[in-house]
Amino acid sequence: MAEHAQEELPSAGYQPKDALGAAIKATMVTGAAGTFISTIQNTLTKQNVGAFGIFTRTGGTIAVFAAMGGAYEFTKTASANLRQKDDTYNTAIGGFFSGTMLGLRFRSAPAVIGYGSGLAILLAAFQYTGGTLSGFARDPNVDEVARKEYLRKNRRRSIEETVNELGEGRGVYAPGYEQRRAERIKERYGIDVPVQSPLETAS
Numbered sequence: 001m002a003e004h005a006q007e008e009l010p011s012a013g014y015q016p017k018d019a020l021g022a023a024i025k026a027t028m029v030t031g032a033a034g035t036f037i038s039t040i041q042n043t044l045t046k047q048n049v050g051a052f053g054i055f056t057r058t059g060g061t062i063a064v065f066a067a068m069g070g071a072y073e074f075t076k077t078a079s080a081n082l083r084q085k086d087d088t089y090n091t092a093i094g095g096f097f098s099g100t101m102l103g104l105r106f107r108s109a110p111a112v113i114g115y116g117s118g119l120a121i122l123l124a125a126f127q128y129t130g131g132t133l134s135g136f137a138r139d140p141n142v143d144e145v146a147r148k149e150y151l152r153k154n155r156r157r158s159i160e161e162t163v164n165e166l167g168e169g170r171g172v173y174a175p176g177y178e179q180r181r182a183e184r185i186k187e188r189y190g191i192d193v194p195v196q197s198p199l200e201t202a203s
Contacts, residue, residue, distance in 0.1 A: 019077035026073035034065025072098035095123035
Protein backbone atom coordinates (compact mmCIF):
# COMPACT_ATOMS: atom_id res chain seq x y z
CA MET A 1 0.00 0.00 0.00
CA ALA A 2 2.81 2.38 0.94
CA GLU A 3 4.74 1.49 -2.20
CA HIS A 4 1.67 2.14 -4.34
CA ALA A 5 1.17 5.55 -2.69
CA GLN A 6 4.80 6.46 -3.29
CA GLU A 7 4.45 5.61 -6.98
CA GLU A 8 1.50 7.99 -7.34
CA LEU A 9 3.34 10.91 -5.74
CA PRO A 10 5.04 13.31 -8.18
CA SER A 11 8.80 13.67 -8.25
CA ALA A 12 10.40 16.02 -5.76
CA GLY A 13 11.78 18.23 -8.52
CA TYR A 14 8.37 19.40 -9.74
CA GLN A 15 5.33 20.61 -7.82
CA PRO A 16 1.96 20.18 -9.61
CA LYS A 17 0.03 23.37 -10.33
CA ASP A 18 -3.66 24.17 -10.54
CA ALA A 19 -4.31 24.19 -14.29
CA LEU A 20 -7.96 25.18 -13.98
CA GLY A 21 -7.30 28.08 -11.63
CA ALA A 22 -4.45 29.36 -13.81
CA ALA A 23 -6.67 29.12 -16.89
CA ILE A 24 -9.46 31.11 -15.23
CA LYS A 25 -7.04 33.87 -14.22
CA ALA A 26 -5.51 34.01 -17.69
CA THR A 27 -8.95 34.08 -19.29
CA MET A 28 -9.96 37.05 -17.14
CA VAL A 29 -6.75 38.96 -17.91
CA THR A 30 -6.79 38.36 -21.66
CA GLY A 31 -10.55 38.88 -21.75
CA ALA A 32 -10.04 42.32 -20.19
CA ALA A 33 -7.38 43.06 -22.80
CA GLY A 34 -9.77 41.91 -25.52
CA THR A 35 -12.47 44.19 -24.11
CA PHE A 36 -10.05 47.12 -24.34
CA ILE A 37 -9.21 46.28 -27.96
CA SER A 38 -12.88 45.81 -28.77
CA THR A 39 -13.62 49.24 -27.29
CA ILE A 40 -11.02 50.80 -29.57
CA GLN A 41 -12.47 48.95 -32.58
CA ASN A 42 -15.98 50.10 -31.67
CA THR A 43 -14.77 53.70 -31.35
CA LEU A 44 -13.13 53.65 -34.76
CA THR A 45 -16.20 52.39 -36.62
CA LYS A 46 -17.80 54.86 -39.05
CA GLN A 47 -21.31 53.96 -37.96
CA ASN A 48 -22.77 54.94 -34.61
CA VAL A 49 -23.44 51.53 -33.02
CA GLY A 50 -23.65 52.65 -29.41
CA ALA A 51 -21.80 51.60 -26.29
CA PHE A 52 -22.98 48.00 -26.45
CA GLY A 53 -21.28 47.66 -29.83
CA ILE A 54 -18.20 46.36 -28.03
CA PHE A 55 -20.25 43.20 -27.38
CA THR A 56 -22.66 43.09 -30.33
CA ARG A 57 -20.39 44.28 -33.17
CA THR A 58 -16.78 43.63 -32.10
CA GLY A 59 -17.46 41.14 -29.33
CA GLY A 60 -15.62 38.44 -31.26
CA THR A 61 -12.36 40.12 -30.30
CA ILE A 62 -13.15 39.64 -26.62
CA ALA A 63 -13.98 35.97 -27.18
CA VAL A 64 -10.78 35.33 -29.17
CA PHE A 65 -8.53 37.02 -26.60
CA ALA A 66 -10.19 35.21 -23.70
CA ALA A 67 -10.02 31.84 -25.48
CA MET A 68 -6.37 32.32 -26.40
CA GLY A 69 -5.32 33.18 -22.85
CA GLY A 70 -7.31 30.38 -21.26
CA ALA A 71 -6.20 27.76 -23.78
CA TYR A 72 -2.55 28.75 -23.46
CA GLU A 73 -2.42 28.71 -19.67
CA PHE A 74 -4.49 25.54 -19.27
CA THR A 75 -2.60 23.45 -21.83
CA LYS A 76 0.78 24.72 -20.67
CA THR A 77 0.08 23.92 -17.01
CA ALA A 78 -1.64 20.62 -17.77
CA SER A 79 1.27 19.57 -19.97
CA ALA A 80 3.74 20.43 -17.21
CA ASN A 81 1.71 18.41 -14.70
CA LEU A 82 1.52 15.40 -17.01
CA ARG A 83 5.19 15.52 -18.01
CA GLN A 84 6.39 16.44 -14.50
CA LYS A 85 8.65 19.02 -16.12
CA ASP A 86 8.51 22.80 -16.47
CA ASP A 87 10.38 23.50 -19.68
CA THR A 88 10.06 25.06 -23.13
CA TYR A 89 7.98 22.21 -24.58
CA ASN A 90 5.08 23.14 -22.31
CA THR A 91 5.20 26.69 -23.65
CA ALA A 92 5.22 25.39 -27.22
CA ILE A 93 2.19 23.16 -26.57
CA GLY A 94 0.32 26.02 -24.91
CA GLY A 95 1.26 28.37 -27.74
CA PHE A 96 -0.03 25.92 -30.35
CA PHE A 97 -3.45 25.59 -28.72
CA SER A 98 -3.60 29.33 -28.14
CA GLY A 99 -2.80 29.96 -31.81
CA THR A 100 -5.51 27.57 -32.92
CA MET A 101 -8.06 29.69 -31.05
CA LEU A 102 -7.03 32.60 -33.26
CA GLY A 103 -7.07 30.43 -36.38
CA LEU A 104 -10.63 29.25 -35.68
CA ARG A 105 -11.80 32.78 -36.38
CA PHE A 106 -10.90 32.31 -40.06
CA ARG A 107 -12.74 28.95 -40.28
CA SER A 108 -10.09 27.11 -42.26
CA ALA A 109 -7.76 24.26 -41.35
CA PRO A 110 -4.61 25.93 -42.79
CA ALA A 111 -5.27 29.01 -40.64
CA VAL A 112 -5.74 26.90 -37.52
CA ILE A 113 -2.54 24.92 -38.08
CA GLY A 114 -0.60 27.93 -39.31
CA TYR A 115 -1.49 30.25 -36.47
CA GLY A 116 -0.99 27.46 -33.94
CA SER A 117 2.43 26.54 -35.27
CA GLY A 118 3.53 30.15 -35.63
CA LEU A 119 2.56 31.12 -32.10
CA ALA A 120 4.07 27.92 -30.71
CA ILE A 121 7.43 28.66 -32.35
CA LEU A 122 7.35 32.30 -31.27
CA LEU A 123 6.51 31.62 -27.61
CA ALA A 124 8.89 28.65 -27.40
CA ALA A 125 11.76 30.75 -28.76
CA PHE A 126 10.94 33.54 -26.32
CA GLN A 127 10.85 31.12 -23.39
CA TYR A 128 14.02 29.33 -24.51
CA THR A 129 15.99 32.59 -24.66
CA GLY A 130 15.11 33.59 -21.12
CA GLY A 131 11.43 34.44 -21.06
CA THR A 132 12.01 38.16 -20.47
CA LEU A 133 12.89 41.12 -22.65
CA SER A 134 15.85 41.89 -20.37
CA GLY A 135 17.49 38.48 -20.84
CA PHE A 136 17.97 35.55 -18.48
CA ALA A 137 16.75 35.97 -14.92
CA ARG A 138 19.45 36.41 -12.30
CA ASP A 139 20.03 33.86 -9.55
CA PRO A 140 17.48 34.58 -6.79
CA ASN A 141 19.87 33.16 -4.17
CA VAL A 142 22.47 35.88 -4.83
CA ASP A 143 22.03 39.24 -3.12
CA GLU A 144 21.73 42.00 -5.73
CA VAL A 145 23.80 44.51 -3.72
CA ALA A 146 26.60 42.00 -3.18
CA ARG A 147 26.52 41.09 -6.88
CA LYS A 148 26.89 44.72 -7.97
CA GLU A 149 29.70 45.34 -5.48
CA TYR A 150 31.51 42.30 -6.84
CA LEU A 151 31.10 43.57 -10.41
CA ARG A 152 32.51 46.97 -9.41
CA LYS A 153 35.50 45.40 -7.69
CA ASN A 154 36.04 42.99 -10.55
CA ARG A 155 36.19 45.85 -13.07
CA ARG A 156 37.94 48.41 -10.85
CA ARG A 157 41.41 49.42 -12.01
CA SER A 158 44.21 50.43 -9.66
CA ILE A 159 45.11 54.13 -9.38
CA GLU A 160 48.67 53.38 -10.49
CA GLU A 161 47.45 51.83 -13.76
CA THR A 162 45.11 54.76 -14.40
CA VAL A 163 47.85 57.33 -13.74
CA ASN A 164 50.29 55.49 -16.00
CA GLU A 165 47.83 55.59 -18.90
CA LEU A 166 46.24 59.02 -18.39
CA GLY A 167 48.80 60.91 -16.37
CA GLU A 168 48.06 63.03 -13.31
CA GLY A 169 45.67 65.95 -13.45
CA ARG A 170 42.01 66.50 -14.34
CA GLY A 171 40.95 65.00 -11.02
CA VAL A 172 43.25 61.96 -11.26
CA TYR A 173 46.01 62.11 -8.64
CA ALA A 174 48.12 59.31 -7.25
CA PRO A 175 49.30 59.29 -3.60
CA GLY A 176 52.23 61.68 -3.01
CA TYR A 177 51.13 64.07 -5.76
CA GLU A 178 51.67 67.20 -3.62
CA GLN A 179 55.27 66.23 -2.79
CA ARG A 180 56.11 65.52 -6.43
CA ARG A 181 54.50 68.78 -7.50
CA ALA A 182 56.53 70.74 -4.93
CA GLU A 183 59.72 69.05 -6.13
CA ARG A 184 59.00 69.89 -9.78
CA ILE A 185 58.34 73.54 -8.94
CA LYS A 186 61.56 73.65 -6.87
CA GLU A 187 63.61 72.22 -9.74
CA ARG A 188 62.14 74.48 -12.46
CA TYR A 189 61.57 77.77 -10.67
CA GLY A 190 63.52 77.50 -7.43
CA ILE A 191 60.40 78.22 -5.34
CA ASP A 192 59.71 76.33 -2.13
CA VAL A 193 56.07 75.31 -2.01
CA PRO A 194 54.83 74.28 1.43
CA VAL A 195 53.42 70.76 1.39
CA GLN A 196 50.66 69.89 3.84
CA SER A 197 50.58 66.45 5.36
CA PRO A 198 47.43 64.34 4.86
CA LEU A 199 46.46 64.95 8.52
CA GLU A 200 46.67 68.71 8.11
CA THR A 201 44.65 68.58 4.89
CA ALA A 202 41.92 66.54 6.56
CA SER A 203 41.71 68.94 9.50
